[in-house]
Amino acid sequence: MEGDPRLAVAKFVFTRENLRMPLFIFLAAAGIFIDVWDLTALGIVLTPFMNYFDPGSAMLALAVSSANIGAVFGAIFGGLLTDRLGRRSMFIYSMIIFVVTAFLQALSTNIYEFTVFRTIMGFGLGSDVATGFSYIYEFISDSQRRKFYSLWAYAFSATAILAVFVSMIFYYATNSDNLIWRVPFILGGIFATVIIILRYRIPETPIWLAYSGRYRKAREILQSVYGEIPEGIPLEDEKRGTIAMFSMLREVFAMGKNRVLGFAMSLNVIVGVISWGFSFYVTYSLTSLGITTFAGALFFDLFIYGSAFAGSFISPYFAGKAGTRYASVIPSFGIAVTLSLALLAALGFIPIIYFVPLSAATLFLEYLGPMSYNAIVNHAFPSSVRGSVNGVNYMVNKIVEAITGFFGFLIIAVLGNAREIAVLLFLTVLFSIFAMVLGSNVFQIDPGKVESEAA
DSSP states (O other), X not given: OTTOHHHHHHHHHHHSOOTTHHHHHHHHTHHHHHHHHHHHHHHHTHHHHHHHHOOOHHHHHHHHHHHHHHHHHHXXXXXXXXXXXXXXXXXXXXXXXXXXXXXXXXXXXXXHHHHHHHHHHHHHHHHHHHHHHHHHHTTSOHHHXXXXXXXXXXXXXXXXXXXXXXXXXXXXXXXXXXXHHHHHHHHHHHHHHHHHHHHTTSOOOHHHHHHTTOHHHHHHHHHHHHSOOOTTOOSSOOOOOOOOHHHHHHHHTOTTTHHHHHHHHHHHHHHHIIIIIIGGGHHHHHXXXXXXXXXXXXXXXXXXXHHHHHHHHHHXXXXXXXXXXXXXXXXXXXXXXXXXHHHHHHHTSSOGXXXXXHHHHHHHHHHHTGGGHHHHHHHHSOGGGHHHHHHXXXXXXXXXXXXXXXXXXXXXXXXXXXXXXXXXXXXXHHXXXXXXXXXXXXXXXXXXXXXXXXX
């Protein structure tokens, strides 16, 4: 592929500073903000939601995990379509799906309507997040990526804090369970509408355009963003046949790359079990364990998610000192320690109030380390299948979140919080070991070489 204009564009983007990078990252990461807003906000207002619908345990478990079920399919098909249709196009389509179904959720009159709308909404979210990972990687330089790529993790903690504040405002403004649980979906739909409007102004990535043979548009965007065009980029477009979707998947699972993908998937499991099996039920656990009331749990949430934000802030510096591999895996073993102590608190062996700081420590460690797994696959796979590999990677996350979200509630409802934490502890330790074994040498990868070796 030496001398190929596709490689010339990729090398140019990876070595040039993108001065419009903050805007691009914000709009690309908006899907992550919305994803976390939707999931976290429902977790916070779960008690009013249950009071209003009064569903059975199984139906409630299905309702709250339905977004993740939809996101499983959205991630894999959205990732494939991202490589086929383009990053920018998928940004628009997926967010339209979210806007429509967010408002439909808010208007739901029964738990069954809510579950159907939420599943469809999850498809849009899964597609959007997989697209966002691809877009961010393809529009910033290597040096910028080291500083800013991991900052998308801020979306998780910062959005959770915002959701807590909004829930507190409406809790004290009204005692209506009916209103409190609907507000997050209305606000999410409004925010997503604004994002759609703003996304119309962002360009397609020159790397994807080059891989699609659309060199004239690639030249136009390179000139607009960077003020120059690298040599060797044709003046006219080149007609290219589309790659079959199953061929994309074969490339994703090609021999020699399974180790890298396996490493990322191991961290995905850890993130999934903590983000949903634990984090989603933190507010509910604080009340069900008798630690505090719902109003008091909101104040504890600020401390817990504030700790997660601190982990996000420190993460880039920690990765710079320890290296991405160890900065991803070491905190995972720390999570095992804090979960063990939280288990002892839930069982009554240590004071139950310790569950609060231990929850904060668990989320701090998650955002400190394992959240960086997405940068790994983007570094190791070429632009021709970047959307597909991000879709597969994120699909794993959503499968784990769907399973832990569904069975997590059933375990809590039937067996109690302690059994749920014990299961999460086992999974965290197991996949931390997997990640450490699979992670050797996966970062000694030259992205330029990866692009040049792509078919």
